[in-house]
Amino acid sequence: MSKPRVGVFVCHCGSNIGSIVDVPAVAAFATGLDNVVYAQEHKYMCSDPGQEMIRDAIKEHQLNRVVVASCSPLMHEPTFRKTCDEAGLNGYLFQMANLREQVSWVTEDKAAATEKAKVVVRAAVQRVADHTELHTTTKPCTPATLVIGGGVAGIEAALQLASSDTKVHLVEREPSIGGAMAKFDKTFPTLDCAACILTPKMVQAYTHPNITVHAYSEVVDLSGYVGNFQAKIHHKASYVNNEKCTGCGACLQKCPVKRVPHEWEQNLMNRRAIYTPFAQAVPNKPVIDAQHCTMLLKGKCGICAKVCEAGAIEYDQAPEGTYETIDIGNVIVATGMKTFDPTPMKALGYGRIPDVYTALEFERMCHASGPTEGHVVKKTNGVLTHGGAAPKAVALVHCVGSRDKNYNEHCSRVCCMYSLKYAHLIKEHVPGCEVYDFYIDMRCAGKGYEEFYNRLLREDVRFIRGKVAEVNNWAIYPEEEGRLVVRVEDTLVGTTRRIPVDMVVLATGLEPAEGAKALAQTLHMSCSNDGFYLERHPKLAPVSTATEGIFVAGCCQSPKDIPDSVAQGAAAAAQAIAMIKRGTVEIEPTTAHVLEELCSGCQICIPLCPYDAISRDEERRLAVIEPAKCKGCGTCVGACPSSALQQWGFDDKQIYAEIDGILANA
Amino acid sequence: MTSYAYYPGCSAKATGASYEESLMAVARVLGIELEEIDDWNCCGATAYFSVREKLAMAISARNLALAETQGKDIVAPCSACYLGLAKANKYLKEFPETREIVCGALKAAGLEYNGTVEVKHAVEIFVQEPMLSQVKAAVKHPLTGLRVAGYVGCQMVRPYGFDDAEYPVALDTITTALGATPVPYPMAARCCGGSQIMTNEEVALRMSKNVLLAAEKAGADCIITTCPLCHMNLDMFQAKVNAHFGTNFSIPVLYFTQLMGMAFEASGLGIEKNLVGPSAGLAAHM
């Protein structure tokens, strides 16, 4: 190998570095270092003229190594690597020295800063001498995307992908797609009927030639790497042949098992053992609930098979379902959320006192196909039916399970708005009903949202600023007899109040969906502290994750409303399409590799890899690394007792050279 | 033989005398040894904290140090004593600065505390297994048909405590074990007014009135309590509540140990010391 000819470029970064570090002195110092044939300073290295200077110097002085002493590699390492490439020098024969975040920005002592700057530059110069050429590898990208979750975010992503002629697999664990939005009656702030705007998209997704909907299915494994994933899908046993089923609904009418609590209806109604979750289900194919079907449990009945003219009932399906493995290039996770269960908040009486409802329960009550056919009524003898008595006053309680260190610290973002929606719906369904809305803050930040609040102010809703402290059902004063009592401080007036009402609706907050954590582990995704999926950057990369090729969209990333979920679905689709359109993926070369002559086959490294990139070659009894999966984290390198694992661009020789450079005068 | 260091509290020898009597009677029946802490001092209750903080904890901690020499956990029948001792115990463990001052003060007095004592409320020692089964076994006269409002008050369940802070079940468990019927009692863990009966009487009378009202509405034959101050407010001041609010309460208020003693057919329960006489439902079992 030819002798290193290092060029050192020291940046002022305006006054960021230059006002603390004596940049000319550092450049002069660099000139005197071994292997350095050229050193120069510049006000802004990253600017076009700055980069031009580097390119020119590489050519003029036949530089075969470059050191730029400026800011953090996170900022401009890619910039300067590209600059070198453009001048015909491999970008990995380059090293950055951080004089800003690690020197000028952490001290005001100019002398100390300049000394440290010299040390840091020397270390970089010594290290770069041992750098070798590295090249990114290019792999093909499978032109297909897996979308996990068939709610509005997932549907939007699927439709965008399909319209770009990308093949889409949309996997949904419920029998129908539609997600949470399908349960809503009206949507804020326009009061559009949720089903009316969602069902056309559901049908579009189901019938699109580029989209395969896997309903009543779950993703149980994901292996491979960006551009080349394999996903294992578990198709749960529905005991109905979807090809033969015409969706006529005869089985739903005749099933003799009628009293199964209907989870989709928030257990306010019953369903049969064979059921579809709601009337506009897509696909409109029923499933049999094996926990409650007499035929599957006891071998007796079989009525649904008898009435099915299409012969679609198949009791003999394997109960464990079937599995299918698909090839995809990338994944969009849009698995949604669940709402907070307020049972532990004993002071609010949910589950103890009748007519205290969660938001989704009240949503179903308002819905025309819900337990009360859309009538807002109290329970009769503990059961909710449409013949119940109308309430004279309803309390809407904000922030249940949100903004509360005892449960969830986060704000769930949509509850202020849906509470306003309920206030309006109550006024509509029950003319003359008194509506009290108890809030801490009124968060109406979206388009048309504040205007919606103003509309409700005009509709004579009694807004009281105060978090409800207690809901009980025993009266102290005559006007409270037989009613519920809300205890609260009206903070704007500054007095405590007891307000008798007949019904309480709790604005239950949003939480990560059931099974979110398990799915994160399957997909090698991270979660943030609140349990929602972690985006790559909270500001600049909200729909991508730290794992290349896996994107997130919708409420699984954080609580949000429908417009934002749709926007994120489309955004994730755009990123996925970009990858597929390129047709290839670039794999960074700073991966770990095995020095086979040193590997003893001890297997210590294999379980340590967070990305499953290491496997064992049984024949040769050696560790094998799949570079495409390796993220260059260095864990295996540190753990290997034989030093048989080394990382390109971070090998022992290079690191020791850098340390020597730092300690040279120590 | 289950054995505890017994912390009576200042009320136990005076207004709360029948609480101590009945507690001792019940402990005898169940074979629980309650060895009074020698030379115990006042826990400070709520009042000392209003004047001094670290000093209040140090005064309270003296009892912890004394119990530690006995080598036993503390049982306190009074809810305020229970909280005073438990709070000192907890803060000593959680806040190093507090520990330094309190332990320094104890040392200056020739005492030492190493954090080995647990503080329990009297209810706690009966409601947890295996003692609960022994309670059931000791019942000679099941209090069948007696409707009991289990009044737990505040400081037994908040801010710490072994039972739910909003709707506790411990007293109902004991009531059921005695064969009696616990009534649904929404004011079970709501405040009687405590020491406000002296400093702001009207406030406490109102709060006690609501406690009594809920018991009356629930059709209770009697209320059982776990604290001498709650007992005093609800029993001795029941007449004043009636006078002030024009109500007509006549609900006997017993210590829960007195109810246990009735079921055990033990004597020396001090029930005659209660001001409000027995109701028809209660008299049927006496």
Place this chain on the structure above:
Amino acid sequence: MKPDFLEEIYEIPGGENIKDCIQCGTCSGSCPAAPNMEHTPRQIIAMIRAGMRDEALASNTMWMCASCYMCQSRCPSQIKITDIMYALKRVALAEGKAQPKASYMAQVFVDNINTYGRNDERMLIFNYYLKTNPGKFLSYAPIGMSMISKGLLSMGAPERIKNIDQIRKIVAYVEKDGTA
């Protein structure tokens, strides 16, 4: 407006949580004594954070507090509100800003303990009403007589614990540091 009042609150173990108050009002809504308070618990916290030191210390709010801990139990920001009430009482007393009468009970109680080691209830009631409301004391006569007749009030002299010097040493140690 003195913003450094907050520093005194931070001194309470766990007192820093007062920074997390979102003024939701759960504390006031839970407080059984709030209807009788000049300022609700939430208002007092707002006053503390606004540096309204004198007004907060002169309020009757903390003297109405029955220490039921419902506020502290339910607070979504996990603020030790009852402990803050105690702190306000202490500071008000130390600076002579407390409302009269209300603070006497606590004073008498503490004097009793420091002298006898235990609280003789007769001494407490007697000393308290002597200072605050002698007339009221007489109105307690019926209850007092009932208590005596039922043996709930002893007639002898108040007892002193054996090792009262230990109490005195504890008091001296903590007081000398000024860290009470």
